[in-house]
Amino acid sequence: MQTFDDFDAWGDAISGASLRLACESVEVRRWTLGGVNLGEVAVQLAFEGGGNICYGGNAHPGTMLFVPLTHATAHVVNGQQFDDDAILAIPRHADFRIHVRKVAHTWCSIALPFDGFGPSAWIARNAAGMPELKRLACSIVTNLLGRPGGTAAHHVAGRELAAAASACLARPLEKSPALGRPRLSRDDIVRGAMAFIDQSAVLPTASHLARHLGTNSRTLLRTFQESFGVSPKRYLMLRELHAVRRDLRAGAPKDATVADVLTRHGIWEFGRFAARYRRHFAELPSATLRQARS
Numbered sequence: 001m002q003t004f005d006d007f008d009a010w011g012d013a014i015s016g017a018s019l020r021l022a023c024e025s026v027e028v029r030r031w032t033l034g035g036v037n038l039g040e041v042a043v044q045l046a047f048e049g050g051g052n053i054c055y056g057g058n059a060h061p062g063t064m065l066f067v068p069l070t071h072a073t074a075h076v077v078n079g080q081q082f083d084d085d086a087i088l089a090i091p092r093h094a095d096f097r098i099h100v101r102k103v104a105h106t107w108c109s110i111a112l113p114f115d116g117f118g119p120s121a122w123i124a125r126n127a128a129g130m131p132e133l134k135r136l137a138c139s140i141v142t143n144l145l146g147r148p149g150g151t152a153a154h155h156v157a158g159r160e161l162a163a164a165a166s167a168c169l170a171r172p173l174e175k176s177p178a179l180g181r182p183r184l185s186r187d188d189i190v191r192g193a194m195a196f197i198d199q200s201a202v203l204p205t206a207s208h209l210a211r212h213l214g215t216n217s218r219t220l221l222r223t224f225q226e227s228f229g230v231s232p233k234r235y236l237m238l239r240e241l242h243a244v245r246r247d248l249r250a251g252a253p254k255d256a257t258v259a260d261v262l263t264r265h266g267i268w269e270f271g272r273f274a275a276r277y278r279r280h281f282a283e284l285p286s287a288t289l290r291q292a293r294s
Contacts, residue, residue, distance in 0.1 A: 001034035001045075001145060007052075008246055015044065016064055016111050017090075019056040020194060022238035024230065025102040026050040029282075036144045038158030040113035045069075045141040051102040053228045053235060055194050058090040058121075065089055065110040065165055066098070069134055074101045078121060079186070079226040085125040087133070087168050096121045097190060099229040108137040110165055120187075129168040136161050186223045189213055193220075193232075202266035203240050206232035240265065241280050244273075248288040258285045 004010040007023040010031035028049035035044040042060075051074070058064045066088040068075050075082035076099045090096050092115050110133075140157045192213050197203060204212065209232060210220045224232045247261050259270055262285070267273050277285050 001032050001141075004031045004033070005029055006249070007031060007049075008242060008249070010046075010048075014046070016042065016058070016060045016109060017056045018059050019054060020198075020239070022053045022235070022242055023280075024051045024053055024238065026282075027102070027104040034141050034145045036141055036154070036157075037149055038140070038144075038154045038161065039150075041158035041162050042111040043137050043140055043161060044109045045106070045138065046108070047104070047106045048100070049104050051100045052098075053230065053238065054098040055095070055190065055228075056098075057095045058092055060111045061092060061113075062115050063089055063091055063112045065112065065169075066096070067108050067110065067130075067134060067137065069106040069108055069138070071100070071103050071105040074103050074105065075099070076101075076227075076229055077123065080123055082123075083125070085127045085130050087124050087126070087130065088121060089124060089169055090121040091115055091118060094119060094121045095187075095191060097227040099227070101229060108134070108141075110137060110161060112162055112165060114162075124169050126168040129164065133161075133164040133168050136164050186226065189215060189220065189223045190227050193224075197236070197239065203236050203243070206236060209236075237276070240267070241277060244277070244285065245281060245288060248285055249292050251289070251292040254293070258289055261285075261289070 002013060004013070007021070010033060011019060011021040013033050015035060026049055030047070030049045032047040033044065035042060066077070068082060068086075072082045072084045072086060077086075077088050078097050088096060136157075140161060144154060144157065193209055196209060196212050206220065207217060210217050213220065220232050224230060224235055228235055230238075244261060244265055244267070247264070248258070262268070262270055262273060274284055281288070
């Protein structure tokens with residue numbers, strides 16, 4: 001099991017999905033990740049030291065499952081409240097949104113070789129099957145992590161895990177009635193927002209984002225609060241903090257200063273940003289850059 005003291009480094013190690021991650025809070029400054037390849041099936045087990053906001057897409061050729069192992073009720077997934085019996089199924093190329101409220105938690109992901117669940121991520125609940133699925137995933141990682149792969153045990157474990165997952169997916173949850181505008185429209189707003197943020201050299205403001213998407217600020221606010229549990233302004237601030245930290249941890253050019261890095265990100269109020277950065281990461285930007293170069 002790999003252990004990290006940095007959220008971004010941990011996020012980079014996650015496989016099977018393209019992710020935009022932001023750490024909203026830290027309860028324990030520790031993140032862990034371990035994975036086992038079982039042939040056509042793969043499982044990852046992760047611990048996060050706090051809450052987070054995640055927008056991602058399934059990069060696996062089959063269906064990806066997301067299963068909270070602790071604090072399931074702290075999860076809001078695609079705008080829906082989770083519980084201990086819930087599982088998120090993400091078809092190939094589908095996107096998803098996960099917000100975990102300010103608590104350290106453990107989860108697993110399971111990559112399956114089959115697809116055919118439609119184009120969008122969906123939630124299933126199976127009170128009878130979920131305990132066995134969770135037990136199998138944890139047991140497989142505990143017993144097979146670090147052992148040479150490709151053995152008969154790996155293939156048997158993969159078949160058992162796929163069978164347990166299929167049993168849980170046999171009973172899809174009926175979608176809750178959408179409030180206000182249709183859910184698909186809100187999904188499109190999130191997808192459009194993420195695409196615009198990703199392609200922007202400097203992060204847009206919330207009002208600029210709303211104008212680009214052709215929606216009003218109230219709808220954008222409601223959409224982000226449903227999807228991520230935070231306002232668009234807070235989400236953009238978190239993305240900015242992590243983008244700057246990533247550049248600082250890369251060491252930046254040897255003759256570059258913190259101010260040089262910040263100005264490339266469109267930041268000119270250096271002192272105010274440094275205070276936000278220290279509150280979030282428990283160190284100043286200059287300390288991050290100095291550690292990266294040492």
